[in-house]
Amino acid sequence: MADTALQRRPRLTSALGSALQIGLPAATLIAMLAVIFWIRPSAMSYFGFTLLFKFAVPLMFAALAQMLVIMLGDIDLSIGSFVGFVTCVAALYLDEAPLLALVILAASIAVYAGVGLLIHVRQLPSIIVTLGMSFIWLGAAVTLMPGPGGTAPRWLVAFMSWKPPFVPLPVLIALLTALIGHLVISRSSYGAVLRGAGANPRAVERAGWSVRTIRCAVYAAAGALACLAGLTLTGLTTSGDPNVAPAYTLLGVGAVILGGGAFTGGIVSPVGTVIGALTLALAGSLLSFLQVPPTWQIGAQGAILFLVLAGRILFSEHRS
Amino acid sequence: MRAIPSANREPRPGAASPVPLIATRAVAKHYGAVRALVGVDFVLAPGEVVGLVGHNGAGKSTLMNVLAGTVQRSSGAFCYDGAEIGAWGAREAQACGLRCIFQELSLCANLSATENTRIIHASLRGLGWRRRARALITAALDDIFPGHGIDPDRKVAELAIGERQMVEIARAFTQTSVPVRGVILDEPTSALGHTPTEQLLAHIRKAAADGIACILITHRLNEILAVSDRVTVMMDGAAVADRPAAGLTRSDLVAMMGSIEAHGGTGRAIGPAADGAIVVDHPGRDGADRPICVRRGEIIGFAGLDGHGQRDRLRAIYAATSDVPVAYVAGDRGAEGVFPLWSIADNLTIRSLKALQRGGFVVPGAARALAEQWAARLKVKAPDVDTPILSLSGGNQQKVLFARALASDAQVVLLDDPMRGVDVGTKQEVYALIRAEADKGRSFVWYTTEMDELSNCGRLYVFREGRVVEEIPGAQINHARILEASFGGAQTGASHG
Numbered sequence: 001m002a003d004t005a006l007q008r009r010p011r012l013t014s015a016l017g018s019a020l021q022i023g024l025p026a027a028t029l030i031a032m033l034a035v036i037f038w039i040r041p042s043a044m045s046y047f048g049f050t051l052l053f054k055f056a057v058p059l060m061f062a063a064l065a066q067m068l069v070i071m072l073g074d075i076d077l078s079i080g081s082f083v084g085f086v087t088c089v090a091a092l093y094l095d096e097a098p099l100l101a102l103v104i105l106a107a108s109i110a111v112y113a114g115v116g117l118l119i120h121v122r123q124l125p126s127i128i129v130t131l132g133m134s135f136i137w138l139g140a141a142v143t144l145m146p147g148p149g150g151t152a153p154r155w156l157v158a159f160m161s162w163k164p165p166f167v168p169l170p171v172l173i174a175l176l177t178a179l180i181g182h183l184v185i186s187r188s189s190y191g192a193v194l195r196g197a198g199a200n201p202r203a204v205e206r207a208g209w210s211v212r213t214i215r216c217a218v219y220a221a222a223g224a225l226a227c228l229a230g231l232t233l234t235g236l237t238t239s240g241d242p243n244v245a246p247a248y249t250l251l252g253v254g255a256v257i258l259g260g261g262a263f264t265g266g267i268v269s270p271v272g273t274v275i276g277a278l279t280l281a282l283a284g285s286l287l288s289f290l291q292v293p294p295t296w297q298i299g300a301q302g303a304i305l306f307l308v309l310a311g312r313i314l315f316s317e318h319r320s
Numbered sequence: 321m322r323a324i325p326s327a328n329r330e331p332r333p334g335a336a337s338p339v340p341l342i343a344t345r346a347v348a349k350h351y352g353a354v355r356a357l358v359g360v361d362f363v364l365a366p367g368e369v370v371g372l373v374g375h376n377g378a379g380k381s382t383l384m385n386v387l388a389g390t391v392q393r394s395s396g397a398f399c400y401d402g403a404e405i406g407a408w409g410a411r412e413a414q415a416c417g418l419r420c421i422f423q424e425l426s427l428c429a430n431l432s433a434t435e436n437t438r439i440i441h442a443s444l445r446g447l448g449w450r451r452r453a454r455a456l457i458t459a460a461l462d463d464i465f466p467g468h469g470i471d472p473d474r475k476v477a478e479l480a481i482g483e484r485q486m487v488e489i490a491r492a493f494t495q496t497s498v499p500v501r502g503v504i505l506d507e508p509t510s511a512l513g514h515t516p517t518e519q520l521l522a523h524i525r526k527a528a529a530d531g532i533a534c535i536l537i538t539h540r541l542n543e544i545l546a547v548s549d550r551v552t553v554m555m556d557g558a559a560v561a562d563r564p565a566a567g568l569t570r571s572d573l574v575a576m577m578g579s580i581e582a583h584g585g586t587g588r589a590i591g592p593a594a595d596g597a598i599v600v601d602h603p604g605r606d607g608a609d610r611p612i613c614v615r616r617g618e619i620i621g622f623a624g625l626d627g628h629g630q631r632d633r634l635r636a637i638y639a640a641t642s643d644v645p646v647a648y649v650a651g652d653r654g655a656e657g658v659f660p661l662w663s664i665a666d667n668l669t670i671r672s673l674k675a676l677q678r679g680g681f682v683v684p685g686a687a688r689a690l691a692e693q694w695a696a697r698l699k700v701k702a703p704d705v706d707t708p709i710l711s712l713s714g715g716n717q718q719k720v721l722f723a724r725a726l727a728s729d730a731q732v733v734l735l736d737d738p739m740r741g742v743d744v745g746t747k748q749e750v751y752a753l754i755r756a757e758a759d760k761g762r763s764f765v766w767y768t769t770e771m772d773e774l775s776n777c778g779r780l781y782v783f784r785e786g787r788v789v790e791e792i793p794g795a796q797i798n799h800a801r802i803l804e805a806s807f808g809g810a811q812t813g814a815s816h817g
Contacts, residue, residue, distance in 0.1 A: 187450075189445040192435040195430060196439050206388070206390050207414060208442070209439070
């Protein structure tokens with residue numbers, strides 16, 4: 001038997017690899033911005049950034065929620081319709097009966113935790129349970145509000161159109177969430193346990209942790225982040241709509257994978273996910289700037305997503 | 321042979337301590353009707369090193385899982401440090417300073433060694449936890465494996481298998497708020513090279529001198545003899561012998577594992593159809609490995625400890641055999657045996673579709689007839705062959721997998737430990753069928769982890785460390801001989817006469 005300690009690969013490739021994981025989506029984002037600024041130099045301004053990225057804010061929160069679930073090796077197909085449900089609750093009650101709205105939101109976060117508990121205890125596939133939940137959330141939203149309507153509270157709209165000095169609001173929120181996410185998930189001692197639970201739940205269980213509690217807590221956190229996505233979206237659209245955000249489910253998954261996450265669980269990057277969400281949000285604008293006809297835009301957006309993901313897989317295979 | 325500084329070992333005061341660290345009385349564990357532990361009395365004194373040996377399925381790992389709290393015992397008493405313990409879980413074991421290095425690695429591959437260390441230490445939190453964890457694991461690695469060269473901030477997935485094992489061992493010896501009292505090492509050296517193994521054994525002695533008790537499970541008997549104060553032998557879910565290690569030899573250990581239950585029985589006589597035509601002739605992978613040769617109508621057994629290369633060799637034979645039709649009966653039903661959504665008939669005929677087709681379409685009547693014929697011959701207990709396979713019991717599912725191989729045109733059938741977890745009645749039926757088929761001229765290559773099954777075989781190949789080390793003709797098949805070959809006998813590399 002050979003002495004295994006001798007068969008070590010240089011550390012450089014590993015550092016380079018993790019730089020690429022974040023670097024690739026970041027490079028894509030910068031390339032897209034460069035094209036936009038080249039076509040329309042006036043977009044390179046405080047106002048331009050605000051306009052380009054304001055709809056990235058709710059998507060970013062939805063993607064981070066999805067990231068937490070993917071971190072455990074699960075997937076959440078209900079985020080899109082849950083965000084729609086939250087916009088309805090916010091537009092209907094947050095202005096007139098804020099307490100009721102908060103109770104509903106808190107209860108829905110508890111439901112999220114319950115979904116995590118159900119998936120864990122019954123060993124059900126999360127893809128099935130959350131697919132079912134997506135219809136439940138949509139049904140609940142349609143019951144509250146059959147079509148677009150309601151009004152967002154003034155303070156919420158005001159917050160979303162707030163212009164902080166020097167840094168545009170979407171950029172500020174992106175920086176803050178990426179920083180907080182990085183500290184909590186990638187750096188903190190509990191983050192290590194959470195990522196460990198996603199990759200090897202038995203090992204974490206054997207070390208004396210309750211994976212059931214972990215799963216409940218993580219699902220609840222995902223629900224809370226999805227609530228933030230719904231609230232910020234209501235602030236932008238100033239109304240509620242059950243069908244406003246079905247795309248968030250899969251765009252969120254795309255953002256997580258783009259940002260270096262993996263479906264196997266335990267491998268996620270909050271910074272990468274935020275950059276991924278910004279990239280996907282920008283893809284739509286880029287196509288408008290390139291004057292791609294609206295009928296082609298959805299397909300072209302898919303093509304961009306495909307190219308970037310394929311590039312990421314090529315790079316990660318090249319490494320190993 | 322390993323040179324371990326063990327000769328000048330003297331009994332420590334800890335070994336005679338009146339309060340044992342661990343004491344179990346009649347601990348039993350059942351999985352349904354399967355009795356993994358039948359009532360084990362086991363004692364571990366503070367600072368004592370106990371070697372635990374036994375053949376496959378003797379219950380060693382189950383006992384360790386019970387002690388580590390990852391498996392709940394069905395009955396029996398368990399005292400830790402003098403206190404009677406009721407419910408005992410992984411959390412309690414951790415909190416009492418009892419650590420376990422499991423047989424399959426239990427590190428999180430996506431985390432670094434530093435982060436993996438944090439997982440087992442609840443007190444490593446708050447600002448600067450990463451620095452403290454890194455210092456802890458680096459110190460443990462340096463202490464146990466000087467010159468290891470492992471970067472504690474690399475992901476475990478990027479480490480070689482031996483390095484991962486070193487990280488897991490070092491992690492078990494790290495200490496924060498709770499002092500380490502006992503460490504269970506289940507096959508810790510299987511992936512280690514020569515130097516790290518010696519370093520580990522030396523460290524176990526050192527830890528014992530500091531009052532840390534160790535339980536060492538390994539099939540490498542030299543290692544047991546080098547470090548243990550005491551050796552416990554397990555067999556069929558019970559501790560059958562318990563001796564001080566001083567003065568024991570390898571052959572003593574092998575004898576203790578085998579001679580307690582006199583398994584008589586010689587191999588089966590070669591059937592009438594064994595006319596000498598060779599159907600499989602598979603060369604060994606190198607000079608130290610023996611070629612495998614199977615004649616028509618023979619039943620060949622693959623013996624040896626679990627996971628010593630038998631399965632790989634079966635697959636190699638399967639891949640290399642092209643001149644005669646060959647079939648493979650999987651042992652891991654769920655992973656590579658059944659098609660879970662299909663009926664019995666579909667599962668049974670999949671191997672024979674080529675014979676059942678006409679013009680590219682399966683002839684439904686023929687397929688059904690074949691399925692019904694073989695389901696009846698194997699006495700598969702089901703209303704009809706359209707029953708979903710998952711509604712059958714494990715033993716009946718296994719019968720369908722057997723029928724799949726036997727209904728086909730295969731002349732050579734490879735059996736990958738297929739009777740694991742199957743009830744006795746089914747086993748006897750299948751044994752009889754295998755013998756009958758062999759008499760008709762079919763050849764079987766049978767890997768089994770159950771010693772008793774080997775008596776159905778006409779000839780054995782014993783595996784050790786990935787190679788065939790001994791060939792035992794039918795007349796000489798007995799328990800002791802197999803054990804001796806599996807463990808390397810009194811001296812390693814003994815040639816067979």
